[in-house]
Amino acid sequence: MQINENSENLNYTANPERYKSMTYKRTGKSGVLLPAISLGLWHNFGFVDDINNGRDILRTAFDLGIVHIDLANNYGPPPGSAEENFGTILKSDFKSHRDELFIASKAGYGMWDGPYGEWGSRKYLISSLDQSLKRMGLEYVDIFYHHRPDPNTPLEETMGALADIVRQGKALYVGISNYQPKETKKAAEILRQLNVPFILHQARYSMFDRWVEDGLLDTLDENGLSCIAFSPLAQGLITDRYLNGIPQNSRAGGESVFLNKNSVDSNIEKIQKLNEIAKNRSQKLSQMAISWILRQKQVASVLVGASSSEQLKDNVKALDNLSFSKEELIEIENIIA
Ligand SMILES: NC(=O)c1ccc[n+]([C@@H]2O[C@H](COP(=O)([O-])OP(=O)(O)OC[C@H]3O[C@@H](n4cnc5c(N)ncnc54)[C@H](OP(=O)(O)O)[C@@H]3O)[C@@H](O)[C@H]2O)c1
DSSP states (O other): OOOOTTOTTOSOOOOTTTTTSOOEEEOTTSSOEEESEEEEOSSSOSTTSOHHHHHHHHHHHHHTTOOEEEOOTTOTTTTTHHHHHHHHHHHHHOGGGGGGOEEEEEEOSOOSSSTTSSTTOHHHHHHHHHHHHHHHTOSOEEEEEEOSOOTTSOHHHHHHHHHHHHHTTSEEEEEEESOOHHHHHHHHHHHHHTTOOEEEEEEEOBTTBOGGGTTHHHHHHHTTOEEEEESTTGGGTTSSTTTTSOOTTSTTTTTOSSSOHHHHHHHHHHHHHHHHHHHHTTOOHHHHHHHHHHTSTTEEEEEEOOSSHHHHHHHHGGGGOOOOOHHHHHHHHHHHO
Protein backbone atom coordinates (compact mmCIF):
# COMPACT_ATOMS: atom_id res chain seq x y z
CA MET A 1 0.00 0.00 0.00
CA GLN A 2 1.36 3.40 -1.04
CA ILE A 3 1.37 6.46 1.15
CA ASN A 4 -1.47 8.75 0.06
CA GLU A 5 0.28 11.81 -1.36
CA ASN A 6 -3.05 13.41 -2.29
CA SER A 7 -4.30 13.33 1.25
CA GLU A 8 -5.64 16.69 2.39
CA ASN A 9 -3.29 16.25 5.33
CA LEU A 10 -0.24 16.16 3.10
CA ASN A 11 1.50 18.89 5.00
CA TYR A 12 1.69 17.83 8.60
CA THR A 13 2.14 20.52 11.20
CA ALA A 14 2.88 19.16 14.64
CA ASN A 15 0.68 20.23 17.53
CA PRO A 16 2.51 23.13 19.22
CA GLU A 17 1.04 22.03 22.59
CA ARG A 18 2.49 18.52 22.30
CA TYR A 19 4.82 18.72 25.29
CA LYS A 20 2.31 20.25 27.69
CA SER A 21 0.35 17.22 28.87
CA MET A 22 2.62 14.18 28.48
CA THR A 23 4.54 12.99 31.55
CA TYR A 24 8.24 12.25 30.95
CA LYS A 25 10.09 9.84 33.21
CA ARG A 26 13.81 9.42 33.77
CA THR A 27 15.30 6.20 32.47
CA GLY A 28 17.48 4.53 35.06
CA LYS A 29 20.28 6.83 36.11
CA SER A 30 20.67 8.27 32.61
CA GLY A 31 19.90 11.65 31.14
CA VAL A 32 17.12 10.19 28.99
CA LEU A 33 13.51 11.07 29.69
CA LEU A 34 10.89 8.86 28.07
CA PRO A 35 7.19 9.55 27.66
CA ALA A 36 5.23 7.53 30.23
CA ILE A 37 3.46 5.99 27.23
CA SER A 38 5.42 4.95 24.12
CA LEU A 39 4.28 3.50 20.81
CA GLY A 40 5.37 0.15 19.36
CA LEU A 41 5.10 -0.78 15.68
CA TRP A 42 5.09 -4.58 15.98
CA HIS A 43 1.60 -4.75 14.49
CA ASN A 44 -0.33 -2.47 12.12
CA PHE A 45 2.72 -1.04 10.29
CA GLY A 46 3.70 -3.83 7.89
CA PHE A 47 3.23 -3.93 4.12
CA VAL A 48 0.03 -5.92 4.79
CA ASP A 49 -1.41 -2.91 6.65
CA ASP A 50 -2.72 0.47 5.52
CA ILE A 51 0.24 2.85 5.69
CA ASN A 52 -2.11 5.84 5.80
CA ASN A 53 -3.62 4.49 9.02
CA GLY A 54 -0.07 4.02 10.34
CA ARG A 55 0.73 7.58 9.37
CA ASP A 56 -2.35 8.80 11.22
CA ILE A 57 -1.34 6.85 14.35
CA LEU A 58 2.22 8.23 14.24
CA ARG A 59 1.00 11.81 13.80
CA THR A 60 -1.41 11.34 16.70
CA ALA A 61 1.38 9.92 18.82
CA PHE A 62 3.71 12.83 18.16
CA ASP A 63 0.93 15.36 18.73
CA LEU A 64 0.34 13.76 22.15
CA GLY A 65 4.01 14.02 23.11
CA ILE A 66 4.74 10.33 22.46
CA VAL A 67 8.26 10.79 21.16
CA HIS A 68 9.51 7.26 21.73
CA ILE A 69 8.81 4.87 18.86
CA ASP A 70 9.78 1.21 19.15
CA LEU A 71 10.71 -0.99 16.21
CA ALA A 72 12.66 -4.18 15.52
CA ASN A 73 14.25 -5.71 12.44
CA ASN A 74 11.51 -8.36 12.16
CA TYR A 75 8.37 -6.21 12.60
CA GLY A 76 5.93 -6.39 9.70
CA PRO A 77 4.80 -8.62 8.11
CA PRO A 78 6.84 -9.21 6.08
CA PRO A 79 9.85 -8.80 8.41
CA GLY A 80 11.51 -5.43 7.85
CA SER A 81 8.42 -3.77 6.40
CA ALA A 82 7.47 -1.88 9.59
CA GLU A 83 10.91 -0.22 9.54
CA GLU A 84 10.54 0.56 5.86
CA ASN A 85 7.06 2.06 6.30
CA PHE A 86 8.26 4.00 9.33
CA GLY A 87 11.14 5.34 7.21
CA THR A 88 8.66 6.50 4.56
CA ILE A 89 6.50 8.32 7.14
CA LEU A 90 9.55 9.75 8.89
CA LYS A 91 10.66 11.27 5.60
CA SER A 92 7.23 12.66 4.68
CA ASP A 93 6.17 14.00 8.09
CA PHE A 94 8.88 14.06 10.72
CA LYS A 95 12.08 15.04 8.93
CA SER A 96 12.39 18.30 10.81
CA HIS A 97 11.58 16.53 14.11
CA ARG A 98 14.29 13.84 14.08
CA ASP A 99 16.02 15.22 17.17
CA GLU A 100 12.73 15.24 19.07
CA LEU A 101 12.29 11.51 18.53
CA PHE A 102 13.77 8.60 20.48
CA ILE A 103 13.76 5.70 18.01
CA ALA A 104 14.46 2.09 18.92
CA SER A 105 15.33 -0.98 16.92
CA LYS A 106 16.34 -4.50 17.90
CA ALA A 107 17.82 -7.72 16.59
CA GLY A 108 17.63 -11.23 17.98
CA TYR A 109 14.87 -13.13 16.20
CA GLY A 110 15.08 -14.78 12.78
CA MET A 111 15.58 -12.23 10.02
CA TRP A 112 17.35 -13.87 7.10
CA ASP A 113 18.37 -17.37 6.07
CA GLY A 114 21.54 -19.09 7.20
CA PRO A 115 23.56 -19.11 10.41
CA TYR A 116 24.04 -15.32 10.61
CA GLY A 117 20.39 -14.28 10.45
CA GLU A 118 19.33 -14.57 14.11
CA TRP A 119 20.36 -14.83 17.79
CA GLY A 120 23.31 -12.89 19.25
CA SER A 121 26.55 -13.08 17.29
CA ARG A 122 28.53 -9.96 16.52
CA LYS A 123 28.16 -10.83 12.83
CA TYR A 124 24.33 -10.83 13.04
CA LEU A 125 23.85 -7.78 15.30
CA ILE A 126 26.09 -5.42 13.36
CA SER A 127 24.78 -6.36 9.93
CA SER A 128 21.17 -6.36 11.12
CA LEU A 129 21.43 -2.84 12.49
CA ASP A 130 23.02 -1.69 9.21
CA GLN A 131 19.98 -3.09 7.38
CA SER A 132 17.55 -1.45 9.83
CA LEU A 133 19.20 1.95 9.42
CA LYS A 134 18.90 1.67 5.63
CA ARG A 135 15.23 0.70 5.83
CA MET A 136 14.43 3.63 8.12
CA GLY A 137 16.67 6.11 6.30
CA LEU A 138 18.48 6.93 9.54
CA GLU A 139 22.13 7.45 10.39
CA TYR A 140 21.68 6.14 13.92
CA VAL A 141 19.00 4.82 16.28
CA ASP A 142 18.58 6.24 19.74
CA ILE A 143 18.55 2.83 21.34
CA PHE A 144 19.46 -0.59 20.00
CA TYR A 145 18.40 -3.74 21.85
CA HIS A 146 19.45 -7.31 21.84
CA HIS A 147 15.94 -8.75 21.42
CA ARG A 148 16.32 -12.09 23.23
CA PRO A 149 19.09 -13.91 25.09
CA ASP A 150 21.18 -16.33 23.04
CA PRO A 151 22.05 -19.45 25.04
CA ASN A 152 24.89 -20.39 22.67
CA THR A 153 26.82 -17.17 22.15
CA PRO A 154 29.07 -15.84 24.94
CA LEU A 155 27.40 -12.84 26.53
CA GLU A 156 30.75 -11.03 26.20
CA GLU A 157 30.48 -11.27 22.39
CA THR A 158 26.89 -9.99 22.25
CA MET A 159 27.55 -7.14 24.66
CA GLY A 160 30.84 -6.37 22.89
CA ALA A 161 28.90 -5.97 19.63
CA LEU A 162 26.48 -3.54 21.35
CA ALA A 163 29.47 -1.59 22.65
CA ASP A 164 31.03 -1.34 19.19
CA ILE A 165 27.70 -0.27 17.68
CA VAL A 166 27.67 2.65 20.12
CA ARG A 167 31.32 3.47 19.34
CA GLN A 168 30.54 3.44 15.62
CA GLY A 169 27.85 6.05 16.29
CA LYS A 170 25.05 3.77 15.06
CA ALA A 171 23.21 3.80 18.40
CA LEU A 172 23.30 6.30 21.25
CA TYR A 173 22.18 3.88 23.99
CA VAL A 174 21.72 0.13 24.28
CA GLY A 175 19.20 -2.19 25.89
CA ILE A 176 18.26 -5.82 26.25
CA SER A 177 14.93 -7.57 26.04
CA ASN A 178 13.48 -10.78 27.46
CA TYR A 179 16.58 -11.45 29.60
CA GLN A 180 16.12 -13.14 32.99
CA PRO A 181 17.36 -11.31 36.14
CA LYS A 182 20.64 -13.26 36.37
CA GLU A 183 21.52 -12.65 32.70
CA THR A 184 20.55 -9.02 33.09
CA LYS A 185 22.94 -8.55 35.99
CA LYS A 186 25.78 -10.15 34.03
CA ALA A 187 25.01 -8.02 30.95
CA ALA A 188 25.02 -4.89 33.13
CA GLU A 189 28.42 -5.83 34.59
CA ILE A 190 29.98 -6.36 31.17
CA LEU A 191 28.51 -3.16 29.71
CA ARG A 192 29.62 -1.17 32.76
CA GLN A 193 33.19 -2.39 32.24
CA LEU A 194 32.96 -1.41 28.59
CA ASN A 195 31.63 2.02 29.57
CA VAL A 196 28.52 1.65 27.41
CA PRO A 197 25.30 3.58 28.11
CA PHE A 198 22.99 0.67 28.94
CA ILE A 199 19.67 2.08 30.12
CA LEU A 200 16.65 -0.14 29.44
CA HIS A 201 15.30 -3.64 29.74
CA GLN A 202 12.26 -4.24 27.52
CA ALA A 203 10.05 -6.82 29.20
CA ARG A 204 6.53 -8.16 28.82
CA TYR A 205 4.47 -6.90 31.75
CA SER A 206 0.74 -6.72 32.27
CA MET A 207 -1.89 -7.70 34.82
CA PHE A 208 -1.91 -11.08 33.06
CA ASP A 209 1.87 -11.57 32.97
CA ARG A 210 3.77 -10.48 36.05
CA TRP A 211 7.06 -12.35 35.73
CA VAL A 212 9.07 -9.12 36.08
CA GLU A 213 7.88 -8.79 39.68
CA ASP A 214 9.78 -11.98 40.45
CA GLY A 215 13.26 -10.47 40.68
CA LEU A 216 13.71 -8.52 37.45
CA LEU A 217 12.45 -5.14 38.72
CA ASP A 218 14.76 -5.43 41.77
CA THR A 219 17.71 -6.33 39.54
CA LEU A 220 17.02 -3.28 37.38
CA ASP A 221 16.90 -1.08 40.48
CA GLU A 222 20.21 -2.44 41.74
CA ASN A 223 21.85 -1.73 38.39
CA GLY A 224 20.48 1.75 37.76
CA LEU A 225 18.29 0.54 34.87
CA SER A 226 14.64 0.98 33.96
CA CYS A 227 12.00 -1.27 32.50
CA ILE A 228 9.93 -0.43 29.44
CA ALA A 229 6.86 -2.67 29.65
CA PHE A 230 5.62 -4.27 26.44
CA SER A 231 2.18 -5.77 25.69
CA PRO A 232 0.74 -3.92 28.72
CA LEU A 233 -2.80 -4.66 27.51
CA ALA A 234 -1.94 -8.34 26.96
CA GLN A 235 -2.23 -7.60 23.22
CA GLY A 236 -5.70 -6.10 23.63
CA LEU A 237 -7.21 -8.56 26.13
CA ILE A 238 -7.20 -6.04 29.00
CA THR A 239 -9.41 -3.55 27.14
CA ASP A 240 -13.07 -3.40 26.21
CA ARG A 241 -12.25 -4.98 22.80
CA TYR A 242 -13.51 -8.48 23.66
CA LEU A 243 -16.28 -7.74 26.18
CA ASN A 244 -18.97 -8.61 23.64
CA GLY A 245 -17.27 -11.25 21.52
CA ILE A 246 -14.32 -11.20 19.11
CA PRO A 247 -14.52 -8.46 16.46
CA GLN A 248 -13.31 -9.55 13.03
CA ASN A 249 -10.84 -6.70 12.76
CA SER A 250 -9.25 -7.40 16.18
CA ARG A 251 -5.92 -9.10 16.82
CA ALA A 252 -7.63 -12.21 18.27
CA GLY A 253 -10.01 -12.23 15.29
CA GLY A 254 -7.08 -12.31 12.86
CA GLU A 255 -4.27 -14.76 12.30
CA SER A 256 -2.11 -13.95 15.31
CA VAL A 257 -0.27 -16.96 16.68
CA PHE A 258 -0.04 -15.22 20.05
CA LEU A 259 -3.66 -14.23 20.58
CA ASN A 260 -6.72 -16.29 19.63
CA LYS A 261 -10.22 -17.31 20.69
CA ASN A 262 -8.77 -19.53 23.44
CA SER A 263 -6.88 -16.60 24.99
CA VAL A 264 -10.11 -14.60 25.04
CA ASP A 265 -12.30 -17.44 26.36
CA SER A 266 -9.92 -18.34 29.16
CA ASN A 267 -9.63 -14.76 30.39
CA ILE A 268 -13.05 -13.26 29.73
CA GLU A 269 -14.29 -13.66 33.32
CA LYS A 270 -11.30 -11.78 34.69
CA ILE A 271 -11.64 -9.13 32.00
CA GLN A 272 -15.28 -8.53 32.93
CA LYS A 273 -14.49 -8.24 36.64
CA LEU A 274 -11.56 -5.88 36.02
CA ASN A 275 -13.79 -3.81 33.77
CA GLU A 276 -16.16 -3.21 36.71
CA ILE A 277 -13.29 -1.89 38.85
CA ALA A 278 -12.16 0.38 36.01
CA LYS A 279 -15.71 1.76 35.67
CA ASN A 280 -15.79 2.58 39.39
CA ARG A 281 -12.54 4.53 38.89
CA SER A 282 -14.14 6.35 35.93
CA GLN A 283 -11.52 4.81 33.66
CA LYS A 284 -11.63 2.50 30.70
CA LEU A 285 -10.16 -0.94 31.35
CA SER A 286 -7.22 -0.23 29.02
CA GLN A 287 -6.47 2.97 30.96
CA MET A 288 -6.56 1.16 34.29
CA ALA A 289 -4.23 -1.55 32.91
CA ILE A 290 -1.67 1.09 31.94
CA SER A 291 -1.95 3.04 35.21
CA TRP A 292 -1.50 -0.19 37.15
CA ILE A 293 1.88 -0.79 35.46
CA LEU A 294 3.03 2.79 35.87
CA ARG A 295 2.72 2.49 39.65
CA GLN A 296 6.00 0.54 39.62
CA LYS A 297 8.84 3.01 40.08
CA GLN A 298 11.21 0.99 37.87
CA VAL A 299 8.91 1.35 34.85
CA ALA A 300 10.02 4.33 32.78
CA SER A 301 7.46 3.80 30.05
CA VAL A 302 4.56 1.61 29.03
CA LEU A 303 4.91 0.48 25.43
CA VAL A 304 1.51 0.16 23.80
CA GLY A 305 0.39 -0.92 20.36
CA ALA A 306 -2.59 0.60 18.58
CA SER A 307 -4.60 -0.24 15.48
CA SER A 308 -6.17 3.24 15.38
CA SER A 309 -5.35 6.71 16.57
CA GLU A 310 -8.54 6.61 18.67
CA GLN A 311 -7.08 3.75 20.73
CA LEU A 312 -3.90 5.72 21.31
CA LYS A 313 -5.81 8.83 22.40
CA ASP A 314 -7.80 6.65 24.79
CA ASN A 315 -4.66 5.07 26.22
CA VAL A 316 -2.97 8.37 26.94
CA LYS A 317 -5.90 9.34 29.14
CA ALA A 318 -4.61 6.71 31.59
CA LEU A 319 -2.27 9.45 32.82
CA ASP A 320 -5.27 11.36 34.23
CA ASN A 321 -5.68 8.79 37.01
CA LEU A 322 -2.54 7.03 38.14
CA SER A 323 -3.30 6.48 41.80
CA PHE A 324 -4.93 3.40 43.28
CA SER A 325 -6.53 3.01 46.68
CA LYS A 326 -5.41 0.06 48.82
CA GLU A 327 -8.86 -1.47 48.37
CA GLU A 328 -8.66 -1.22 44.59
CA LEU A 329 -5.25 -2.86 44.53
CA ILE A 330 -6.51 -5.70 46.71
CA GLU A 331 -9.58 -6.19 44.52
CA ILE A 332 -7.39 -6.30 41.40
CA GLU A 333 -4.98 -8.70 43.09
CA ASN A 334 -7.83 -11.03 44.01
CA ILE A 335 -8.88 -11.20 40.37
CA ILE A 336 -5.50 -11.61 38.71
CA ALA A 337 -3.59 -13.62 41.33
N1 LIG B 1 10.69 -7.01 23.04
C1 LIG B 1 9.81 -7.90 22.66
O1 LIG B 1 10.08 -9.11 22.61
C2 LIG B 1 8.43 -7.43 22.29
C3 LIG B 1 7.39 -8.36 22.11
C4 LIG B 1 6.12 -7.87 21.81
C5 LIG B 1 5.90 -6.50 21.70
N2 LIG B 1 6.94 -5.62 21.85
C6 LIG B 1 6.76 -4.17 21.69
O2 LIG B 1 5.65 -3.74 22.45
C7 LIG B 1 4.72 -3.07 21.60
C8 LIG B 1 3.33 -3.23 22.11
O3 LIG B 1 2.97 -4.61 22.10
P1 LIG B 1 1.46 -5.01 21.86
O4 LIG B 1 1.01 -4.46 20.56
O5 LIG B 1 1.33 -6.45 22.12
O6 LIG B 1 0.79 -4.14 23.06
P2 LIG B 1 -0.63 -4.01 23.72
O7 LIG B 1 -0.74 -2.55 23.98
O8 LIG B 1 -0.76 -4.97 24.84
O9 LIG B 1 -1.69 -4.44 22.59
C9 LIG B 1 -1.99 -3.58 21.53
C10 LIG B 1 -3.32 -3.99 20.91
O10 LIG B 1 -4.37 -3.83 21.87
C11 LIG B 1 -5.51 -3.27 21.25
N3 LIG B 1 -5.75 -1.94 21.87
C12 LIG B 1 -4.84 -0.98 22.14
N4 LIG B 1 -5.43 0.07 22.73
C13 LIG B 1 -6.73 -0.22 22.84
C14 LIG B 1 -7.84 0.47 23.36
N5 LIG B 1 -7.72 1.67 23.91
N6 LIG B 1 -9.05 -0.15 23.31
C15 LIG B 1 -9.20 -1.38 22.76
N7 LIG B 1 -8.17 -2.09 22.25
C16 LIG B 1 -6.95 -1.52 22.29
C17 LIG B 1 -5.20 -3.18 19.77
O11 LIG B 1 -5.57 -4.43 19.19
P3 LIG B 1 -6.53 -4.58 17.93
O12 LIG B 1 -5.61 -4.84 16.80
O13 LIG B 1 -7.36 -5.76 18.27
O14 LIG B 1 -7.31 -3.32 17.77
C18 LIG B 1 -3.71 -3.06 19.77
O15 LIG B 1 -3.11 -3.44 18.56
C19 LIG B 1 4.98 -3.69 20.22
O16 LIG B 1 4.52 -2.87 19.16
C20 LIG B 1 6.48 -3.78 20.24
O17 LIG B 1 7.05 -2.52 19.97
C21 LIG B 1 8.19 -6.07 22.15
